[in-house]
Amino acid sequence: MKILVTGFDPFGGEKVNPAIEAVKKLPDAIDGNEIIKLEVPTIFYQSAQVVKAKIEQEKPDMVINVGQAGGRSAITPERIAINFQAGSTPDNSGKGPKEGKIETDGADGYFTQLPIKQMVTAIRQVGIPAMVSNSAGTYVCNHLFYEVQYMRVHEFPDLKAGFIHIPFLPNQVKNGRRPSMSLNDMVTGLTAAIKEAIHD
Known part of the structure; x- marks a missing residue:
């Protein structure tokens, strides 16, 4: 099996994005399954174009997008x-999102194909906090999550796909007033989650 795992570049004035930092440190193979790593721009629509090109090139069995969710304490x-x-924060192109539908002919929502409850259990079993989230927001993270699902419906029907949010890194948090997680813990948790998804 081949798994494409993506992480966003830094945005919003940050010098680092834990998503791509954690993705870069994932093993190149998990239980004999190839892990392909891809950095994507934090830009509406362009992020999906980059991922689509990689899907067409690599033909993965699964796509897992990883993003930063500042303020969360768990994976x-x-x-x-x-x-x-929607949102007031510009993406890395300097423009804010055009509020409204992402795809005019798309469904109102798409559920992930990943076994998220089992993934949460697997993450917790390696000692890392985890919980299921029912909202990926309305910024570029949800945009990419939705676009990959839209691609799956219209172009890649055999693909399984999903999204995982991770917390801030400790060096992104001043005075420890907001939750954070070490990079090693993020990598450990993501590896456990991916392993569970592979064997589902």
């Missing part, structure tokens, strides 16, 4: 992507 596999984008 959170996402249940559903919604066909809506």
